[in-house]
Amino acid sequence: xxxxxxxxxxxxxxxxxxxxxxxxxxxxxxxxxxxxxxxxxxxxxxxxxxxxxxxxxxxxxxxxxxxxxxxxxxxxxxxxxxxxxxxxxxxxxxxxxxxxxxxxxxxxxxxxxxxxxxxxxxxxxxxxxxxxxxxxxxxxxxxxxxxxxxxxxxxxxxxxxxxxxxxxxxxxxxxxxxxxxxxxxxxxxxxxxxxxxxxxxxxxxxxxxxxxxxxxxxxxxxxxxxxxxxxxxxxxxxxxxxxxxxxxxxxxxxxxxxxxxxxxxxxxxxxxxxxxxxxxxxxxxxxxxxxxxxxxxxxxxxxxxxxxxxxxxxxxxxxxxxxxxxxxxxxxxxxxxxxxxxxxxxxxxxxxxxxxxxxxxxxxxxxxxxxxxxxxxxxxxxxxxxxxxxxxxxxxxxxxxxxxxxxxxxxxxxxxxx
Numbered sequence: 001x002x003x004x005x006x007x008x009x010x011x012x013x014x015x016x017x018x019x020x021x022x023x024x025x026x027x028x029x030x031x032x033x034x035x036x037x038x039x040x041x042x043x044x045x046x047x048x049x050x051x052x053x054x055x056x057x058x059x060x061x062x063x064x065x066x067x068x069x070x071x072x073x074x075x076x077x078x079x080x081x082x083x084x085x086x087x088x089x090x091x092x093x094x095x096x097x098x099x100x101x102x103x104x105x106x107x108x109x110x111x112x113x114x115x116x117x118x119x120x121x122x123x124x125x126x127x128x129x130x131x132x133x134x135x136x137x138x139x140x141x142x143x144x145x146x147x148x149x150x151x152x153x154x155x156x157x158x159x160x161x162x163x164x165x166x167x168x169x170x171x172x173x174x175x176x177x178x179x180x181x182x183x184x185x186x187x188x189x190x191x192x193x194x195x196x197x198x199x200x201x202x203x204x205x206x207x208x209x210x211x212x213x214x215x216x217x218x219x220x221x222x223x224x225x226x227x228x229x230x231x232x233x234x235x236x237x238x239x240x241x242x243x244x245x246x247x248x249x250x251x252x253x254x255x256x257x258x259x260x261x262x263x264x265x266x267x268x269x270x271x272x273x274x275x276x277x278x279x280x281x282x283x284x285x286x287x288x289x290x291x292x293x294x295x296x297x298x299x300x301x302x303x304x305x306x307x308x309x310x311x312x313x314x315x316x317x318x319x320x321x322x323x324x325x326x327x328x329x330x331x332x333x334x335x336x337x338x339x340x341x342x343x344x345x346x347x348x349x350x351x352x353x354x355x356x357x358x359x360x361x362x363x364x365x366x367x368x369x370x371x372x373x374x375x376x377x378x379x380x381x382x383x384x385x386x387x388x389x390x391x392x393x394x395x396x397x398x399x400x401x402x403x404x405x406x407x408x409x410x411x412x413x414x415x416x417x418x
Contacts, residue, residue, distance in 0.1 A: 015148040020139045023196030025155060028132055030193065031090060032159030034097065034186035035125070037166060039063065040270060041179050042100075042114050044263055047252045050111045057373045059115055060249030061366030065122040068363065073127035074134070074356025075215050082135045082352075086194035089124045089131075093187040096121055101180035109176070126359045134355045137343035139198050149336050149343075150284025157278035157332060219353035228294070228345040228414045229354065231403030232338050233361055235396065239301055239334070240364030242392035246308055246385070247273050247327070249369040258381060259317050272321040276328025284336050292415025293337040293344075294407035298400045300334035305392040312385030341407070341414045 015021045047056045076085060096117055103109040132152060140148040166182070223229045246254070247270075255266040307327040314320045339358070346354045368388070375384045400408055407414050 015140050015151055018139050020198035023193050027190045027193035029155040030186045031190035032156045034183045036159045037183050043252050046111045046114055053253050054373050057249055057369040059118050061369045062118040062122040070127045070130050070359030071216050071353055071356035074352035082131045083197050085131055086197055090191045090194050094191055097184040097187050101184055104177035104180055126362050130355045130359045133339050134352045137351055149339055150281045153281040153336050157274055157281045219350055222350050226345055227403045227406035228341055231399055231407045232341045234399050236361035237364040238395050240361055241368040242388040243304055244365050245368040245372050265317055268321055272324040273328040276325035277332040280329045280332025293340050294414030297334045297337040300330040301396045302393055303330040304334055305389040309389040312382050
């Protein structure tokens with residue numbers, strides 16, 4: 001028992017032996033806390049002030065609009081390094097959060113101004129995850145990659161638990177302006193810690209002589225001939241379109257109209273999903289997950305859709321919270337291995353651009369959200385849930401079958417531990 005406990009401790013500590021990871025972890029944690037507070041507080045504000053589910057899904061969709069620019073961020077990361085990008089993007093977060101805070105204190109905030117800020121933030125926020133994953137792949141040894149990604153993912157998952165409860169609690173007790181004081185301070189902490197992350201990778205040849213467009217074309221060609229990357233990207237788009245809308249955009253609608261609860265209930269539902277994801281990240285962080293990485297992302301994606309289907313038939317809050325814990329767990333066990341598959345299959349010189357292309361899959365989320373709005377008016381919430389989840393299961397099976405040699409075979413590189 002002692003030896004096993006020691007092994008667990010060593011697995012969790014191993015990534016922190018890398019100096020850059022020791023700075024990246026608190027920087028990402030502070031940014032993630034601010035993200036979760038901000039999205040939940042403003043999402044509820046837009047829904048209540050506008051009374052429109054279409055305004056809510058527009059706000060949610062704009063959060064991910066900038067994923068189209070993620071490949072360009074990848075080019076910049078491959079050329080300049082991620083420390084510079086971290087400092088720039090997180091400085092913008094500080095400025096915009098401070099602006100919303102001032103507007104809230106002056107009672108000048110409106111749903112349309114929130115939408116405008118969401119459009120600006122949405123231009124750069126999707127690339128934040130790309131930079132996190134690329135930086136972990138750049139600095140952590142390959143045999144520790146899945147575990148390090150799991151630990152890194154804990155920053156977002158734990159932030160969803162704490163951020164959901166802290167966000168609604170602060171607003172309910174002190175108002176939106178006070179909540180934005182906390183959000184702005186968290187962004188400032190993230191900015192400070194980001195100064196300690198690694199700079200440009202030393203063994204990547206400079207690409208200054210080539211245009212950004214040429215580098216993007218080279219990255220698309222690189223992905224096109226690698227089945228593991230194509231399969232992982234396809235699955236990423238699929239779950240963004242059919243799975244994530246229920247927990248990243250429609251949750252305020254579900255809380256208000258299905259479970260008939262207020263802000264506190266919304267925070268509890270959001271925190272439940274995040275707690276499940278945190279459990280999944282902890283399992284992966286131990287670096288003891290026996291199922292092959294490629295197989296894991298496919299199997300758990302199918303379970304993810306199954307959990308969402310069951311969730312759509314529930315109306316009792318505590319039952320919904322329990323099932324969201326299960327949903328968050330399998331979601332984490334799918335998405336983190338997906339990132340590991342892509343990082344293992346990518347050479348260092350292409351890592352930033354390929355992970356930037358991974359973020360293009362986020363376009364599935366705004367597309368799925370915008371389609372869900374009119375579909376809910378037509379089919380109802382349960383009808384849309386049935387349509388989305390059954391389509392998700394069928395297409396997940398198609399992806400696994402189409403790229404089975406790269407993603408399912410036991411001897412495939414995607415299923416090797418190191």
